[in-house]
Amino acid sequence: MKQNFGSFIRKESLHILRDKRTMLIVMLIPVVLMILFGFAISTEVNNINVVAVASERTDGIRDAVERLSQNEYFTFKGYIQQDEIDSYLRSGKASAAIVFSPDYDRRAMQAAMGVPTKPIIQLIVDASNVNTAGSATAYLQGVLLGSASQQAMFETRMLFNPQMKSAYNFVPGIMGLIFILVCAMMTSVSIVREKEVGTMEILLVSPVRPVKIIFAKMIPYFVISCVVLVMILLLARYLLGVPMSGGVWGIFALSLLYLILSLSLGLLVSTIANSQMVALLVSAMVMMMPILMLSGMLFPIENLPLFFQVVSNIVPARWYIDAVRKMMIQGLPLVAVWKNGVILLGMTVVLLGVSLKKFNDKLE
Amino acid sequence: MSDIVISVRDLTKRFGNFIAVDRISFDVHRGEIFGFLGANGAGKTTAMRMLCGLSYPTSGSGMVAGYDVRTEGEQIKRHIGYMSQRFSLYNDLTVWENIRLFAGIYGLSAKETEVRATELLDRLNFASERNTLVGSLPLGWKQKLSFAIATVHRPEVVFLDEPTGGVDPITRRQFWEMIYEAAEGGTTIFVTTHYMDEAEYCTRVSIMVDGVVRALDTPARLKQQFAAKSIDEVFRSLARGAQRGE
Amino acid sequence: MGAIEIHNLSKSYGKVQALDNVSFSVERGELFGLIGPDGAGKTTLFRLLTTLLNPDAGSAKVDGYDIKKDYLAIRSRVGYMPGRFSLYPDLSVEENLQFFAALFGVSIDESYELIAPIYKQIEPFSTRRAGKLSGGMKQKLALSCALIHRPGVLFLDEPTTGVDAVSRSEFWDMLSGLKERGITILVSTPYMDEASRCDRIALCNEGKILSIDTPKGIVRRFDKRLYGISAKNMFALLGKARMVRGVEDCYPCGEKHHLVAGHEFDIEYFKSQMKDTEGLEIVNTEPTIEDMFIKLMKR
Numbered sequence: 001m002k003q004n005f006g007s008f009i010r011k012e013s014l015h016i017l018r019d020k021r022t023m024l025i026v027m028l029i030p031v032v033l034m035i036l037f038g039f040a041i042s043t044e045v046n047n048i049n050v051v052a053v054a055s056e057r058t059d060g061i062r063d064a065v066e067r068l069s070q071n072e073y074f075t076f077k078g079y080i081q082q083d084e085i086d087s088y089l090r091s092g093k094a095s096a097a098i099v100f101s102p103d104y105d106r107r108a109m110q111a112a113m114g115v116p117t118k119p120i121i122q123l124i125v126d127a128s129n130v131n132t133a134g135s136a137t138a139y140l141q142g143v144l145l146g147s148a149s150q151q152a153m154f155e156t157r158m159l160f161n162p163q164m165k166s167a168y169n170f171v172p173g174i175m176g177l178i179f180i181l182v183c184a185m186m187t188s189v190s191i192v193r194e195k196e197v198g199t200m201e202i203l204l205v206s207p208v209r210p211v212k213i214i215f216a217k218m219i220p221y222f223v224i225s226c227v228v229l230v231m232i233l234l235l236a237r238y239l240l241g242v243p244m245s246g247g248v249w250g251i252f253a254l255s256l257l258y259l260i261l262s263l264s265l266g267l268l269v270s271t272i273a274n275s276q277m278v279a280l281l282v283s284a285m286v287m288m289m290p291i292l293m294l295s296g297m298l299f300p301i302e303n304l305p306l307f308f309q310v311v312s313n314i315v316p317a318r319w320y321i322d323a324v325r326k327m328m329i330q331g332l333p334l335v336a337v338w339k340n341g342v343i344l345l346g347m348t349v350v351l352l353g354v355s356l357k358k359f360n361d362k363l364e
Numbered sequence: 365m366s367d368i369v370i371s372v373r374d375l376t377k378r379f380g381n382f383i384a385v386d387r388i389s390f391d392v393h394r395g396e397i398f399g400f401l402g403a404n405g406a407g408k409t410t411a412m413r414m415l416c417g418l419s420y421p422t423s424g425s426g427m428v429a430g431y432d433v434r435t436e437g438e439q440i441k442r443h444i445g446y447m448s449q450r451f452s453l454y455n456d457l458t459v460w461e462n463i464r465l466f467a468g469i470y471g472l473s474a475k476e477t478e479v480r481a482t483e484l485l486d487r488l489n490f491a492s493e494r495n496t497l498v499g500s501l502p503l504g505w506k507q508k509l510s511f512a513i514a515t516v517h518r519p520e521v522v523f524l525d526e527p528t529g530g531v532d533p534i535t536r537r538q539f540w541e542m543i544y545e546a547a548e549g550g551t552t553i554f555v556t557t558h559y560m561d562e563a564e565y566c567t568r569v570s571i572m573v574d575g576v577v578r579a580l581d582t583p584a585r586l587k588q589q590f591a592a593k594s595i596d597e598v599f600r601s602l603a604r605g606a607q608r609g610e
Numbered sequence: 611m612g613a614i615e616i617h618n619l620s621k622s623y624g625k626v627q628a629l630d631n632v633s634f635s636v637e638r639g640e641l642f643g644l645i646g647p648d649g650a651g652k653t654t655l656f657r658l659l660t661t662l663l664n665p666d667a668g669s670a671k672v673d674g675y676d677i678k679k680d681y682l683a684i685r686s687r688v689g690y691m692p693g694r695f696s697l698y699p700d701l702s703v704e705e706n707l708q709f710f711a712a713l714f715g716v717s718i719d720e721s722y723e724l725i726a727p728i729y730k731q732i733e734p735f736s737t738r739r740a741g742k743l744s745g746g747m748k749q750k751l752a753l754s755c756a757l758i759h760r761p762g763v764l765f766l767d768e769p770t771t772g773v774d775a776v777s778r779s780e781f782w783d784m785l786s787g788l789k790e791r792g793i794t795i796l797v798s799t800p801y802m803d804e805a806s807r808c809d810r811i812a813l814c815n816e817g818k819i820l821s822i823d824t825p826k827g828i829v830r831r832f833d834k835r836l837y838g839i840s841a842k843n844m845f846a847l848l849g850k851a852r853m854v855r856g857v858e859d860c861y862p863c864g865e866k867h868h869l870v871a872g873h874e875f876d877i878e879y880f881k882s883q884m885k886d887t888e889g890l891e892i893v894n895t896e897p898t899i900e901d902m903f904i905k906l907m908k909r
Binding site: 019199204208 | 657660661662663664682685686688690692693694695696697698699700701705708709710712713714715755756
Binding site: 402403404405406502503504526529530531532533534535537540541544545547548558559560561564565583584587594595596599600603604606 | 646647648649650744745746771772773774775776777778779800801802803815844845848861862863864865900903904907908
């Protein structure tokens with residue numbers, strides 16, 4: 001009965017196409033998120049106010065500050081005391097403070113003479129705006145290093161946002177989230193809707209095996225997810241300029257696996273939930289929260305309490321986001337993340353197996 | 365105040381080109397049980413919504429309990445009771461909590477609520493079920509309770525939308541006895557039903573077809589007029605020619 | 611062998627005994643009605659027979675197949691119309707029908723002559739979304755969908771609930787047409803007046819079968835004298851009549867109240883007790899299914 005499989009897919013596609021609001025949301029959310037992260041975080045550095053802390057204003061220090069104030073990106077706001085740094089940064093009077101060590105000149109001199117030492121410069125940067133902070137730090141280092149051909153030793157401290165997340169880092173996170181949203185949430189809701197409307201009863205009281213009905217349900221959502229995937233990759237590459245030097249096919253392949261995993265997760269939710277409301281709640285609580293909290297999207301795994309570090313191992317998004325990040329940003333090839341791939345594959349097999357087994361062809 | 369509790373003149377509701385309710389006119393007197401019958405899609409629900417102040421008429425006028433359906437919807441809502449088969453009570457609240465909730469909605473004071481609720485429970489022989497969750501009551505009890513609650517604020521008119529659907533024959537009759545009792549006490553009852561034998565219990569019956577009131581009289585006179593044995597027959601002969609569905 | 615054979619079937623949900631030791635059988639080609647209010651166990655029985663649920667105890671056969679062992683065989687042989695509107699509201703009339711045809715691996719053409727008398731009435735609206743159909747039309751579409759694979763046994767769970775009297779009677783005409791084609795039909799309804807349209811009926815309440823017989827046979831079992839009484843004030847009449855010696859029961863029933871006479875009842879005595887009742891009329895009357903139901907419920 002091949003022919004009826006096609007008509008199942010057709011029917012499912014009609015449901016999706018006629019539900020214009022959901023369609024719009026699914027297509028729009030990724031774009032909006034990408035654009036939001038792409039543009040809200042300006043990569044342009046301009047007019048960074050800088051203050052300096054130095055116990056003595058030695059020649060070396062003067063020289064360094066001079067170079068800084070001539071740079072078009074920085075505005076030197078004067079020397080302040082060590083204990084004033086916090087209030088300057090907090091009030092926004094300065095975005096960065098340069099703290100020269102008391103023996104800056106001596107060390108610089110010694111270094112120039114070949115003694116294995118380096119002058120120490122501490123950079124304290126307001127990192128509440130991630131990109132500005134990142135670029136400012138890099139610039140500052142560049143400018144200061146240039147002074148007196150010194151190889152200074154930098155001690156950089158980011159205030160307010162120590163992890164220095166950038167727009168790049170958000171792209172894998174968004175992907176990890178969106179596919180769960182599209183695949184898991186939407187499939188589970190669409191299966192549960194049939195239970196709610198009562199059509200599930202008729203589907204079950206038919207000679208067609210539920211497996212078939214379910215796969216027919218998954219295919220349209222899989223296709224939509226692929227479209228979304230391509231959209232995200234295009235936006236990431238051309239709007240945000242994410243390098244993806246590791247090769248786009250690796251990312252694509254891994255994402256397809258993650259899509260299938262998300263679909264299985266949706267199926268599992270639908271076997272538990274009896275109303276669309278419950279399906280939505282379960283999807284939100286059991287899937288969204290761990291992705292946001294335990295996947296490394298918002299907080300680095302290493303910074304979590306040990307318990308949550310362990311728990312994070314069972315969150316599929318953790319492995320996916322980690323692998324995509326490596327491929328997208330660090331430019332590693334697919335083989336470099338084989339471990340993540342294997343783990344995701346294993347999870348898919350288990351989830352699919354459990355949910356197919358749990359999917360009952362009776363009502364209880 | 366006059367004896368007429370509901371007065372409707374040329375009440376009309378259009379949705380675009382579709383005339384759901386087409387210039388209906390009638391009066392309902394105090395203490396009457398007014399049966400509002402019609403085929404599916406005849407415009408009953410739309411008409412009822414206008415009378416309850418939930419929907420604004422396109423043209424025509426209507427007075428319910430002395431208030432204008434066009435301008436005083438809020439006043440109307442305060443002076444009527446409403447009960448439908450679909451929405452009646454909160455299943456996750458107890459009998460007592462439901463009474464208190466609806467009494468509160470209708471603006472009864474805590475003291476009044478206490479008095480009337482106790483009286484209500486006694487009348488229904490429900491005192492022992494005071495703290496039972498409504499969800500665990502049999503359907504028939506729920507419907508009786510929900511009628512009692514819809515009249516807890518002593519409204520002038522109660523609108524009942526298919527109140528007895530799916531209820532067993534004994535409870536259905538007990539329910540109708542409650543309706544009789546309320547009507548005896550001067551409450552006007554406006555009721556829709558698909559059970560044609562229930563139409564016979566009404567003081568007067570109106571039958572709507574395709575947005576128009578096609579017949580309105582006492583059951584006895586309707587049967588005479590249509591030379592029919594029962595209201596069921598009268599209804600069939602009128603509704604058979606209906607052009608539209610829901 | 612009957613088309614449906616049920617032996618001591620029981621089913622409970624937690625503490626609620628939805629179906630309590632039910633047995634009966636339905637002959638091939640019979641139009642059999644389950645008559646009872648909500649909570650009688652009608653839907654549970656349908657779900658057991660359509661193999662959607664497993665029974666706690668007892669057994670049943672549909673078309674010769676056991677509901678537990680051979681449930682897959684049953685599923686391709688029965689048509690089922692659940693109590694709720696169970697079509698896809700966002701698909702058109704035609705798309706719904708096509709889908710259900712595909713579901714059972716048949717084409718619409720194969721079954722067209724069977725469903726034509728019903729489907730023809732909604733065919734002019736074939737591009738309309740099912741959710742936008744009227745109650746009567748939804749019902750016709752649902753029935754067409756349930757018949758698309760030419761089932762031998764048809765299960766209809768409260769197909770006429772919430773539908774007006776005219777559409778209801780049209781629906782019963784359609785069922786009579788299907789019966790002519792040899793299809794066995796098990797249908798449930800809360801409307802007692804529909805019972806007469808069935809070959810045989812089972813009156814059920816709270817998970818139990820109260821009585822099974824032909825509609826006429828059920829009524830014949832009513833062994834008490836029954837009177838129809840009326841007066842100017844019908845409500846007052848009710849209370850008064852119940853006080854009179856020998857009156858076993860008195861309840862509203864259409865335009866008259868029905869009065870069930872006990873063995874002590876004496877009509878002259880009754881009249882004398884009620885003599886100050888304005889417009890009192892009392893006539894002998896025939897019992898209906900509903901009278902029987904009330905009597906059985908009170909037992």
